[in-house]
Amino acid sequence: MNHILSGLAANPALPSELVDRLITVADDEIAIELAARPDLSHAQALALAARDEGTAVHLAYEGRLTSADIDPVAQPRAALALLDTGAGLPEWARRFATDPVIERREKLAACPDLPPDVTDTLAADSEIVVVAELALWTTPDMAARLARHPHAEVRSAVAANEATPPAVLEMLLTGDGLPPALRCLVCDRERTPTAHAYAYAHPADDLPRGAFCTGSHESTVHDMWRQALSNPATPARAAAGFAGHSSALLRWSLAARPDLPPEVWGRLADDPLPGTRADLAENPAVDAAHLRALATDVSPDVRRSLAHNPRVPLDLLASLAGTTKIGATLLPRIAAATPAEVESLATSPDPAVRMLLAARRDLPPAIRDALAADTDAKVLKSIAPHPGLSEARLRDMIDRHGVRVLAKVATNPDASPSLLEHVTRHDPPVQKALREVARHRNATAPSLLACLTDRRARPLAAAHPSLPAPVIVELLSDAEGHVAEAAAANPSLPAAVMLKLTP
Template sequence: MNHVLCGLAANTALPSELVDRLIAVADADIAADLADRADLSHAQAIALAARVEETAVRLAYEGRLTAADVDPVAQPYAALALLDERAGSPEWARLFAADPVVERREKLAACSDLPPDVTETLAADSDVRVVAELALWTTPEMAARLAGHPHAEVRRGVAANEATPPAVLAALITGEGLPPAQWCLVCDREETPFVHDPLCPRIDCDLRSGASCDGSHESTVHEMQQMALWNPATPTEAVVGFADHPSTLLHWALAARRDLPVEVCGRLAVDPRPGVRADLAENPAIDDALIRALAADRGHDVQRRLARNPHVPLDVLTHLVGATKIGSTLLPRIAVASPAEVKELAESPNPTVRMLLAERRDLPTEIRDALAADPDAKVVKSIAPHPGLSEAQLRAMVDRHGVRVVAKVAANPDASPAMLEDLARHEPPVQKALREVARHRNTTAPSLLACLVDKQARLIAAGHPALPPPVIVELLADDDWRVVEAAAANPSLPRAVMSVLVP
């Protein structure tokens, strides 16, 4: 891989004529960076697609190629991408429906708005993988037909399809009204009973880990049930019975549903597996009484996940903050707190509560300023990146709390060039602060030069346009290939140098 050319391909200041020269020599890596360019012309996109087909697929998905630009025989995957985007020719769909390459028929089956005759052809395909892929993405009418398919893998696809009619989904997981499946991927290939070794040494084996069949296609049926439980279109009345099912995976899927009746939530709340209770705790469907019951649950991750529930009462949240490690993150309940609740949280005697409030970036000025002057360093760390703080306030934070807040102060979008330079030269040095300084929009050359001493900050600084051009050129020979790419992508790299570097 030529890291200099990859970096140049991503350089926003690269002149158009040099883009043309890069396209002429591009390999897959360079082409991937070129495809990201916002200034890539239509003609350049066509030339790039002709050179590297993987890039043609990406350009097709991004709408930078049209049907007139693609030859479905020479560029089949780009043509399939256009079909997937509803921008291809119906004749292409008919061509691919008869394609001898199974993978292409599979990709076609995942496309929407296919001509009816193509859908019928795919539904009758000799390879079950194609039919299963169609089942996953097809229309309600075809999904209803495929629900009775004799192969369990196809039914699994129907169960995951959100367009499948609710009554059909209910029939799939109850078995009522449908004939039993006759085959699955396991009994297609192995003599039953058979359990697939998760550490299977066969290189050509593509059975899923743990797949098994004793004649009832049990692993595929179990997966079908799991898909249906995750599917929001599956009726509530069809899923509630799984609260008594022994499968952990099915309980996890059930606990995440937003339509569960209170009594089902209550049964899941006493599930012996803490992972199920943790999923339930974050579910907005649970009521106040269950929230308060789960607040006392010391099972792994239950209280932390409950703290992320958008409906958790503030008094419960305050308890949870003291009972489990939340971390400095904006919790959903705090993000929607009313002005009165914001004031209440700001006055909490618990500094962790104040820290969590300080993660909001839309606080009233008076509350923001009060938190900026908080005596607890973790509160100040959370508020330090808040926009609107003055330089005096930011410097006061560093004076009071030192290295504990330097990195967060450096992340403030309003930090001045002079302050960033002071932070970059802070003693003792703070590595995280150097990284923040290196990416800051207000950073100047002296600050960036100070950042080069840190390995991670050096990588960021190499791409900053304020870095002096001679230093950028030096970094093109750096030992770290990531620094080389970042330097080559720096828009302040002299054009004369770019021209020499491009073949």
């Protein structure tokens, strides 16, 4: 990998004529960097696409190429990418529908808005992987048709498709109104009815772990049920019947559904699988009574999920804050707190609660400043990045708590150049703080020179436009390739040096 050329390819200040020169020598890494340039002209995009089809695919997905730019025979993957974005031509879809390469037909099957004759062709494909891919993404009418397909793998894909009609999804769960499936991927390969339940990788490499069939396509049917239970279009009455199923995975699939009756919540709250209870705890449809019951769960993952529930009662959240490791993250219920609730939270005697509130970035100035004067370091770490804090308050945090808050102070968007220099001079130094300074928009040359002393902050500082040009040039020969690449991508790199570096 040529780190210097990769960095130049990403440099926003690289002149257009040098972009042209890089295109002529670009390898895969350089081409991807060039393809991501917002100033890339259409002519340059065409030149890049002609060099490598992988880059052409990327450009097609980015909307930089049109159907007039692509020959589907010469660059089939790029043509399929345009079809996938809705920008391809119908005649391309018809061509790929009978393409001898299975992977191309499979890719086509996932494309939107295919002509009806193309979907008919794909639905009759001899390769089940193609039909299953179509079933996963197709329209309601075709999904209903494919639900009757004799292969269980296709029906499983129909069950995952959110466009599948609710009545059809219910039939896939109950079996009523559908003929039994005749085949699955396991019995396509093995004689049944002999059990083939494998604990690890299946002897047939392309079968999923645990795949087995004794004549009833058990593992595929189980997967079909799981897909249908996770599908929001599946009627709640049909899904609720699986709350007592012996399969833990099926019960787990129910826990996040917002449309289940309260009696199902009660059964899932007692489920032996912590993952099921955790998903239930985060479900915003669950009522307060069940949430309070889950607050006493023995699993910390369940209690942590409950804290992330947007409808958890504030008093319950406050109790969780002191007993569950949540971290200084903005919880949905805190983000939605009313002004009166914000005032109450700000005066909580529990610093863990004040820390949760301090994660908001839209606090009234009085509450923001009060939290910035808090005596607890974890509250200060949470409030330190809040916009609008004065330099005096940020310096006071450092004076009182030093290394415990230094890195968070450095993330404040309003931190002044002088404050950032103060952070880099702290004794003892804090490496994480140096990294934050190195990516800060207000960092100055003295701060960035200090950041170069830290191995992980060094590439960040090398890319910062405020780094002096002579230092940037010197870093082009750094022993660490990613540092040299960052320096080459620095928009403050002199144009004369860019010219010299470009082949």
